[in-house]
Amino acid sequence: MAVEVKNKGTKALFKNPILERLTRTHIAVPISLFIIYAIGLLYWSATNTTLSVGLTILLFLAGFLTLTWIEYNVHRYIFHMKPITKIREKIQYTMHGIHHEFPKDKDRLAMPPLLSITISTILLLFFKLIMGDLVFAFLPGILCGYAFYLFIHYIVHAYAPPKNFFKFFWVNHSVHHYKDNERVFGVSSPLWDYIYGTMLK
Secondary structure, eight states: OOOOOOSSOOOOSOSSHHHHHHTOOOTHHHHHHHHHHHHHHHHHHHHHSOOOHHHHHHHHHHHHHHHHHHHHHIIIIIITOOOOSHHHHHHHIIIIIHHHHSTTOGGGSSOOHHHHHHHHHHHHHHHHHHHGGGHHHHHHHHHHHHHHHHHHHHHHHHSOOOSSTTHHHHHHHHHHHHTOTTSOOOSSOSHHHHHHTOSOO
16 A cells, blocks of 8 residues: 555545545544443343343453454455455555545544444344344443544544553554554554564564
8 A cells, every 4th residue: 555645634535525524524423422332232231131240341341352353454454455456446545545645634533423333233233143142241342442442543643642651552553654554453452463463573
């Protein structure tokens, strides 16, 4: 993915103003939606299932950890897919390449809310078939994990790095954007970069 990085400005993806508007969102909107969705599922679990508090916490943490793995793999293999055809090149640029070209564009640091809710509901139905009532504790972990990812991704692009141990989030993601975009795919956690050997040495 060879793009010239522009730290100012933005770019339209679609000529249609409605489609173009749907590609943009304030970061507070999807973060709020995912947290509310997760709280709703946990409430349903508490009032309509027999899951214990201990099992709920365990499943929630498992979901959160699963999200870090999903985040890594989606970023590495889908967002950074090899543009071997013109269609794949267009898809890759629309999904993620434009973010690498304009990394400071705050309106494009999260999936549009409509797409976010649709994917969350598909995951709910899919995991319900596999896990039954366990999904009502597991999926909230995934959703809160994604909200955490969105928060980290936003602040590392929107603000200067702090002078404390949280600075490593800024350093890691800056390596990915400005030094080597084939490494450091984890945003909210470096865990899978270390496991899969994509952390910059």
